[in-house]
Amino acid sequence: MAQTKIRERLATFAQVLEYMDGPQAVLLDRTPDYKIVAVAIQRNDYKQPFFGAGISLGQWEKYRRGFVDLRFLFVHPQHKEWYLFDLQAAKNKLVSLTPVEKDQFAEENYIPEHGFFSYDHSEPIKATETDGLATQKYNTDGIWDLPDFTQFYHKVTDLYAFSLSLKKYVSPTVSVDLKRKIKESFSGHPLRGGSSYGNLYSGLLSVQSLGDRLSVGRLRYASPGEIDVKGRLDVFAEVAAALAQFSDNYDAIKDRYNTLYNFLQKNKLLKMDVEKFEDKGSISDYILKESNEFSKALMIEDAKLIYELTDKNSLKFAKVLLAHFRRLDGYFMFFAEGRVKDPQTIDS
């Protein structure tokens, strides 16, 4: 195997991941966004030889959460760098790395085969900032086809992303760049129907970090079955409150929705690009008034913020609220039909 560079590089030993009479896989840190995942190998010139790959924090998080297997990290490491090192030669937890190529020999002799995931480790992975997420449990009943699970999960995901994005936008710890992306998700789409609403929600999803993104914890496909999702406790609480409000006042909220929707439809505004809407005059005033009433009926506390995020454009504001209603309505229907019941939020 060719050694491509002579210059020494260092990394800090973080933890053993897999143990069998000794470390079989370990994790090293180079920088906050540069980790090295490594496996024990056979090599005569080192006492405890390892072969590692330079991965990003995001890749590590994906691996840690079981989205990708160990082989993926070695085949597609973010930093496209591979190393040999001797764990025995480490001093003060500092490991000296020798950059090498990922060649045919490494592929055949070092890189793990497909199917080894983080949950297969013998050693628990040390806590990271993404620990401490809550679990939302749903009990399911009745007949569920796979598309039903998908549809339900999409509703939960959209509602979660909507609420989380609003929280992030007002958080002092969130970067300006991320806030700009949230703003663009709310205001950067024409909202003429169909995919443009999908774009709004996919935009909100994309600004979530792996650490607070909703993920499926457990899915039991049976009748009765169970769906567990993991996410932030405060966001689950907000979605639960929205559902309770929706359930208690469904008819009144639906009337408000119909009033606003019918008005937009009558004035051919549903399919109009929101940027082309002349946001002044009696029509605009009426839409804003109805939207505010609608947001009160939905008990949306962040209505003012949503209005700001939609560039204080009454038509954009109205369309975002209508889209939010449709997702809440879809979510609520699973409960109303008796197919989902007894949601429970469990703090970690």
Add this chain to the structure above:
Amino acid sequence: MGPRGESMKFREQLPTGGPPCPPPKAHDGGQERAFRFIPTATPVAADFASNQAKQEPLPLGVDPCRWASCSLYSDMETIKKKRLLKNLQKFAFVAEIKIAAGSGLLLLTGKHIDFWMFETFDPIAAIVQTQAL
């Protein structure tokens, strides 16, 4: 023998002067089925020796007490999974052993077992079967 076999001698020299070894959570209740990677079809006692007994240097991040234990797994599925790591493919066989109560101290972490054998325990006699991987 005490509740955890405190008066029993171990097969290998265990580290002293540090935290209790084996750790207090280890038990001596035995293990009906345990699996050990072995290199050949005819296992010998040395195949069950710890790296400490082989006088291998203690690696970074490993507790000296654990370094003196023998790694086992609690099921065959886990053995198959671990063989996805190329370094463990050097073991072409697996030995299934039955560990009777009072044979040593066992610490189960997930599917992995650290086993500190009493000197009275004979790993070869405990083998139920050996199979190729």
